[in-house]
Amino acid sequence: MSLSVGSIDFSREWVSSQPQPTSTAQISTQASTTSPAVAAHPRFRGCVVRRWSAVLVKDIPASWRGRAPAHHTPLGGSLTPTGARTGDRGGLASTDVPSLSSAVSAALAGAAGLAVVAAHDLLQRKHSILRNYPVIGHARFLLEGVRPELQQYFVERNWDGRPFDRDIRSIVYERAKGIAGEQAFGTERDVNEPGYEYLVHSSLPVPEPEQPPRVTVGGPDCTRPYSMSLLNVSAMSFGALSANAIRALNQGAATGGFAHDTGEGGLSPYHLEHGGDLVWEIGTGYFSTRTKDGDFDAAQFREKASYDVVKMTSLKLSQGAKPGIGGVLPAAKVSQEIAQIREVPQGEKCVSPSTHRVFTTPVQLIEFVARMRELSGGKPAGFKLCVGSRVDVLAMVKAMLEVGTTPDFIIVDGSEGGTGAAPLEFEDHVGMPLTFGLMTVHNALVGAGLRDRVRVGASGKVAAGNDIVKRLIQGADYTNAARAMMFAVGCIQAQRCHTDTCPVGVTTQSARRQRALVVGDKSVRVKQFHEATVAEAVKLMAAMGVRDPADLSPHQLRLNISPHENRSYAELYEWLEPGELLTDPPESWAGDWAAASADTFRPTSRRT
Structure with missing residues (x-):
């Protein structure tokens, strides 16, 4: 088949016989010698121009291909950077690269x-x-x-x-992760800076004990004492933490041989799943043991406290991060499951009251703790508080003397402690730091002659072996850690705990986000962190010449007063002698001792 255009017989054979150009210069020559009538013919446009396109694309720099605008051809159409002429069915489709339009x-x-x-x-x-x-x-x-x-x-x-x-x-x-956690090239801290603390080592270190020391919790009125590790999981509720986080912590506690405090949010199925030792905490909301009107339910408490995994019961008076306002679980975290466990409305902010219904005086507090011990079948019972007024602590001590019984333990929570949600003013400006709160409780018990009956726990930014030793020197028998345990299960300190958008699934009720936290893996990490940290604490004590924590002394912890002076805790602070408050209170304590009453938490006289 052939067509005539002018004097040219335009056929496939004719098109095929045309020389193949090898450069843009040859294309220009062919274009200039081709008549407009021939160039406009569809067969010429469909066959010859494709061969020109290959040459044009070859001459385009590689870095331009795929993003340069279309190139106009000598025949009036345009060529895309891939060599396809726009509007032509041959070659690549024009939609492969956006056109100029x-x-x-x-x-x-x-x-x-x-x-x-x-x-x-x-x-x-x-x-x-x-x-x-x-x-x-x-x-x-x-x-x-x-x-x-x-x-x-x-x-x-x-x-x-x-x-x-x-x-x-x-x-x-x-x-x-099971890594040694060592550092090279020396400390980065300014060891001469005021406020820097250090432990005093011995010139004659002692061998480390084969097994880390443990603490027996249970006074003379306790029939089922508990052997406590030097480091345990501090109070964190299901609701504040995800189900998978609770599972991982509890399984880690079960395999590592340490205690797991439930927090005030109730005794959830996830606390019971892996059989780890529990300290069941009861707050002002009495979650998991409350009547329909929100009061304490003794029958429920007796039933659940009898569980074998519940080793101790604890009454929460206040929390270091927000003393005086109770607990808060944001509405976003109050799922149907949490609402059922806590027996509260779903989707509404869950606020624990700031005060308890079961007591209003120090005497009633001590009597209620004794009742908790009785209802639990003789298991250790105690309470947790962030110290505010020293008079309050002394009032509790006087109540112990009056009632004739003591709690088996007191947990001192420092104002530096963490929380899932609290007003900034309370986090930053209310409550006594752990150092002073711990020494206050320790000295009050010593001065009243009750220290040997009550074990003291400490919680507030405990994360390393030196933190444990420091708190033992300041008056604690054991320590609890919350945020450090959260780090062990994957927390990255995103500080979104109150938003329910935790990126690693630790503090969220979102099923999708919780999926990030693999219980089996993270439980091993909890165990390994606990084991290594306690081992470092024991190693530090051995370097200080001590095998038994009871032999630690305030002389072994020193504080820089200035760049040119440091003193031991024995020099800086007053340490009472056993029974001293009962016989001849020192002047610095006499006013508060006189103002304290077993019948009220209010000071009864002007303090000096």
Whole structure:
């Protein structure tokens, strides 16, 4: 088949006989010698131009291909950067690379979108910065959103992060993974800085005991004492933590031989699943043991306290991070399951009252603790508090003397302790730090001649072996850790605990987010962190010449007063002698001792 255009017989044979160009220069020559009538013929456009396209694409730099605009051909059409002529069915489809018109359309759409955002920003009335700086003002909120991550990963130094610095987080992560957690080249801390504390080693260290020492909790009125580890899982509720986090902590406690405090949120199935030793904590909401009107249910308590895994029961008076306001579980975390366990409405903020219904005086407090011990079948019973007034502590001590019984233990929670949700004013400005609260409780019991009947636990930023030894010197018999245990199960200190959006599944009730936390793996990490940390504490005590924690002395902990002076805790603070408050109270304690009454938590006289 052939067609005539002018004087040329235009056929397939003719097209095929045309020389194949090898450069853009030859294409230009062919184009200039081809008549317009021939160039416009579809067969010429469909056959000859394809061969030209291959040469044009070859001459396009590789870095331009796929993003350069279409190239116009000498015949009036255009060639895309891939060599296909626009509108031609041959070669690659023209939709493989956006055409110029598509790019213009996208740009116009983007501009329209920005215009809509700008109009919204100018008209909205909530954010001043957006009214003055539409569109670009959103950068401020974006940067605020990523500020914690930028601060933690790129700004803070190894030793000055808060609440926990990078050094502490790293040592927990490494020990949880079974890594030694050692460091090279020496300390990065300023050892001459005021406030720096250090332990006093001995010139004659002693061998480490084969097994870490343990503490027997249970006074003379307790018939089923419990052997407590030097480090345990501090109070964290199901609800504040996810089900998988509770499972991992409890399984770690079961395999590692230490106790797991349930927190005040109730005794959940996840606390019971792996058989770890439990300290069942009862708060002002009496969750898991409450009547319909929110009062304490003795029958429920007796039944659940009899579980074999429940080794001790604890009454929460206050918490270090938010003393005086009770507990708060945000509405976002009150799922149907949590509502059933706590016996509260689903989807509403769950607030534990600030005060208890079961007592209003120190005497009633001590009597209720004794009742808890009786209902549990003789298991150790005690209470937890963040110390506020020293008079309150002394009033409790006087109540113990009056009633004739004591709690088996007292847990002192420092104001530096953590929480899932609390007002900033309470976190930062209410409550006594652990150092002073611990020494207050210890000295009050010693001065009243009751210290040998009551074990003292300490909680508040305990994460390393030196933290354990330091608290033992200050008056504790054992320690509890919450956030360090959270690090062991994967916490990255995102500080989103109250939002239910924890990125690692530790403090969320989202099933999708909880999936990130693999119980089997994280339970091993909890066990390994506990084991390594207690081992380091024992090693430190051996270096100090001590095998039994009871032999530690305030002389073995020193504090820098200035860059040129340091003193031991024995020199800095007053340490009462056994029974001293009963015979001849020192002047510094006499006023508070006189103001304290077993019948009220209010001071009864003016203190000096």
